[in-house]
Amino acid sequence: MIPFAKYKGEFKNFLRPLFQGKFMYESWMDYVLDWELVKKTNPDQPVLTLFYEDIKQDPMREMRRICEFLGVERTDDFLSRVCDNTTMAAMKTHKYTGNDARSILFRKGGVGDWKNWFTVAQNEWFDKLYQEKMADCPLRFKYSL
Structure with a gap:
């Protein structure tokens, strides 16, 4: 069940509609x-793109990138504490109640879990769709470490 998408079926039936924009979002x-x-047509409005895998x-490298982008200086000790307090394990210790969206967003926090969900056919379909739609996209995504 994926509450924010109002979907209650199996994952195998979720993938195509998700990437076709049939749920809450495009x-x-x-x-x-x-x-x-937006980034290309508004160079005066910088956007920092971060990847979860990175x-x-x-x-620490990514926290330094954030500081550089924001034009702020922070000590390595401060950044280390930020890193420690923003791990999935640390964030899962916070208790959220009610319909707080955060309570359903924290899953495993790993990289590459898609391999446990996608069938070979789904992976082939996704790869083809990705190549077609994202051919001109300058971003290069990682799917594992």
């Missing part, structure tokens, strides 16, 4: 492409 690929267009791989 397709993820369209969303990414729209933001890339944060998992080297959180």
Whole structure:
């Protein structure tokens, strides 16, 4: 069940409609492409793009990138504490109640879990769709570490 998408079926039936924009939001690929267009057509309004996989791989490096983008200086000790307090394990210790969206957003916090969900056919379908729709996208995504 995916409450924010109002979907109660099985994952195998969720993938295509999700990427076709049939749920609450448009397709993820369209969303990414729209933001890339915003970045390209508004160079005076900088946007920092971060990837979860990069944060998992080297959180201090990515925290320094954020500081550089924001034009702020922070000590390594401060950034280390930020990194420690923003891990999935640390965030899961916070209790949220009611319909707070945060209570349903924290899952595993790993990288590459898609391999446990996608069938070979779904992966092939996704790869083809990705190549078609994202061919001109300058972003390069990682799917594992």
